[in-house]
Amino acid sequence: MNPESRLPALAARALSWLGPTPLSRRKALWGLALIAPNTLGLFFFFGIPVLMAFSTSVQEWNAIKPPHFVGLDNFERLISDDKFAQALTNTLKLIGLTVPLEVLLALGVAVLLNLPLRGRNLLRTAYFLPVVTSTVAASVVWTSILQPRYGIVSRLLEPVGLGETKWLVEPGLVLIPIAAVAIWQRLGFDMIIFLAGLQSIPGVLYEAAVIDGAGRWERFRHVTLPMLSPTTFLVMVLAIINAFQIFDQVYIMTLRTVPGGVGGSATTLTYYLYRRAFTHSEFGYASAIALVLFALILAVTAFQLTVQRYWVYYESEEG
């Protein structure tokens, strides 16, 4: 006799929802129990804030009045805010300064470090060390390296008369050192992903190319690059997302002179939203900036996903 027949209809329905047999139900309960802690934690600490981000962005917060609903006022204010436009421009400039160079350098280093060279593990480690270093410590060190007159960079540039260049003060220059530190810290990460991609290219393809009489460059051009394109795509998507979020470098490298750069010349979107929220207590307005940042990242990623079919080669299209 089946003990479940005595249960009320609702409980029986719930049970059959879990699975058709007692064993499958037990497995389903185990599965739910196993995923519960992480899923609930993610929902509480990250899911709820995502929802709150929307509600906060349509409220006005300041130190004086309690928060109240203001519709899309915060977003309207964004349009006429010159400082926001400047932060957006700076962020886009930083993406332009970092992403292409970072991806090309990482690809080049990965290809060379994929050759069977003596000591390549040591070299790989050297290229990866900046990745595990904190951005804060790295930015402090680079601030010191870039000091006018007393830093290494000025020593190296002395012969060409640039020894006194104030890299972190000149509004036209400050994004360059920030981009340089970002590239320095990302290169090893991109390189590892490229190495993994290179190692997953089947050797048979190179054998076939050799039989067809392809030289080294042709093998790189017609085997390596197309086979690596899904990896290149992944690296580019991650690099752009990362460049959108540059904050630590700006915060640390401009802290000794003018925070955020002279006239806001180093202020990125993230830095601007941080200042609006935590210096001016404008949580509503800052949340609107955060949502724009998020929307931009989503839009750029979606755009990349759409255009990838024109240049990314997937070996198995059956999936």
Place this chain on the structure above:
Amino acid sequence: MRLTLRRRAATAHDLPVPIVLLVYAILLAGALIMILPFLWMASTACKPPVELNKVPVTFLPENPVCGENLGLLYDTSPHFNRYLLNSAIVTIGRTLGQLVTCSLAAYGFARFKFPGRGLIFALCLALLMVPFQAILIPEFMLIRKLGWLNTFRALIVPGTFSAFALFLLRQAFLQIPVEIEEAAIIDGANPLRVLWYVTLPLSAPALAAFAVITVQAAWNDFLYPLVVSNSPDTRVVTIGIALLQGERRTPYNLLMMGSFLATVPMLVLFTALQRYFIAGIAMGGVKR
């Protein structure tokens, strides 16, 4: 025939010597740029004040004063050791927490069928798309509402849940043949025992990747602690360094000494785990 061809294709012994030398020159020059800031940090940390503003710049300290500078750092920032300890507490707390919650969840998603599995997993992955900055403000408001500002709870608890670690570990678990686990199940082990004694030990490379990524992210975290913790008791080392940097008169030798102390643990950890780590990244990051 096949074998010889494969060897030809797979090795660089047929590269002309000048090319090999050129490759080494390029790689070494690049590696020098990657390493130089670390050398500059170590060298500056041991310079006496007079050598900081020397023209032309000296690369090595002429009269190294490492010990004295260490003492001076603690004069300038008396709680610096406390900050290092706080960072260690936060890092260990988050890493162990994630190891528990994420390996359980990854095992659940990888090996058990239950209603809503696809949807819940997709929602978890969707969180990966959300940049942390986008939810920084509501996260702060949530922590404040909980009354957790300036507590270790704020620094640790939200960090014990992770969509990224869930994804990484699930990928690793899926690559283990089910048959190996089934042998243990037939022997009467419950899922927790199977996970602990069979699945986790077989996932060592992924666990090393998980450890390096989680530990370095927690140790190097800056923006979140900057927002939720502003008391010396719970201040982490990245904030400690930022305070030194902000204090205009902190000379560079002390700043570099502080950065050095904050950097060394990560360099040691990574160097120790790097072999597994690179294998783990290759597995979780690219292969789908």
